[in-house]
Amino acid sequence: MQKGQYIRLLLSTTANPSTVIAAAKQMALHGSAQTEDSSTKDTTGDALEYEVTGQSYDITGSGLVLTPNDTLLTGAVGLNDFETWVKDQLLYWRICVMEGTNNRTVVEEIAHGQGKLTNLQISAPNKQNATYNYTLNGYGAIVPGTDE
Amino acid sequence: MSKIKGQNFRLLQNAAAIPEATNCSITLQGNSEDTSTKDTEGLFTQETIVSTQWSAQVDTYQSETSALRSIISTFIAAQPVAVSWDQTAGAQNRVVQNANFKRSGNALLNDFTMTFNDRETVQLSLQFQGTGALS
Numbered sequence: 007m008q009k010g011q012y013i014r015l016l017l018s019t020t021a022n023p024s025t026v027i028a029a030a031k032q033m034a035l036h037g038s039a040q041t042e043d044s045s046t047k048d049t050t051g052d053a054l055e056y057e058v059t060g061q062s063y064d065i066t067g068s069g070l071v072l073t074p075n076d077t078l079l080t081g082a083v084g085l086n087d088f089e090t091w092v093k094d095q096l097l098y099w100r101i102c103v104m105e106g107t108n109n110r111t112v113v114e115e116i117a118h119g120q121g122k123l124t125n126l127q128i129s130a131p132n133k134q135n136a137t138y139n140y141t142l143n144g145y146g147a148i149v150p151g152t153d154e
Numbered sequence: 155m156s157k158i159k160g161q162n163f164r165l166l167q168n169a170a171a172i173p174e175a176t177n178c179s180i181t182l183q184g185n186s187e188d189t190s191t192k193d194t195e196g197l198f199t200q201e202t203i204v205s206t207q208w209s210a211q212v213d214t215y216q217s218e219t220s221a222l223r224s225i226i227s228t229f230i231a232a233q234p235v236a237v238s239w240d241q242t243a244g245a246q247n248r249v250v251q252n253a254n255f256k257r258s259g260n261a262l263l264n265d266f267t268m269t270f271n272d273r274e275t276v277q278l279s280l281q282f283q284g285t286g287a288l289s
Contacts, residue, residue, distance in 0.1 A: 058232035
């Protein structure tokens with residue numbers, strides 16, 4: 007079984023990002039298609055016939071907040087970057103299978119695309135790690151990775 | 155009493171069992187319309203089924219990244235795929251029985267979620283919107 011820690015989101019303001027999100031905990035890719043009933047009086051029977059009229063996707067995730075000098079932030083994305091990007095900033099993303107020290111070496115790509123950070127929430131409960139949750143809304147199409 | 159276990163029902167895409175499934179379901183829906191009129195006595199509605207639709211949903215663990223890419227490609231294509239639901243048996247519960255419970259039709263992959271959580275197995279959830287009749 008493939009484990010979630012080996013699949014990471016890489017984000018950058020430039021194409022083909024190589025920087026992972028540091029101290030990430032969770033991440034999910036969610037695609038959704040808008041469908042429309044396209045059956046007419048010509049359609050035989052009672053069953054509705056649908057067609058896809060639109061598609062959208064988002065990526066949600068969460069991670070731990072690190073101090074600005076934490077070594078894990080070297081060459082990685084952290085809270086400061088997210089705060090900078092919660093605006094109309096077009097970001098490039100890749101979801102990749104990773105390996106090696108700190109799971110930072112790309113093995114293969116599952117998908118890539120572009121998107122914008124639309125939501126960032128920072129939570130700091132007493133006696134617990136401070137965390138952040140983000141939502142990145144897709145901008146344009148998802149592009150599946152290619153076989154190695 | 156002869157009960158059927160959940161593992162013996164599987165959702166198939168293009169006649170192949172969707173692998174590593176943990177749960178699947180199929181939903182049939184009749185869309186109704188209140189056809190009561192001023193001629194109707196009393197306060198209650200009189201529902202009439204005016205159209206039908208169906209959907210199917212499956213949750214899986216997923217170990218193959220090529221399968222994840224394939225799901226994305228299917229979603230982007232936005233074209234119907236053959237979906238069936240059948241009783242299965244045998245090795246890995248992959249031998250379809252073409253039993254009385256078999257249902258098949260064409261459906262659009264209209265929703266998917268891939269979940270990649272730290273220290274957890276990758277999970278995939280797929281939802282298919284049936285298009286046309288289920289046979």
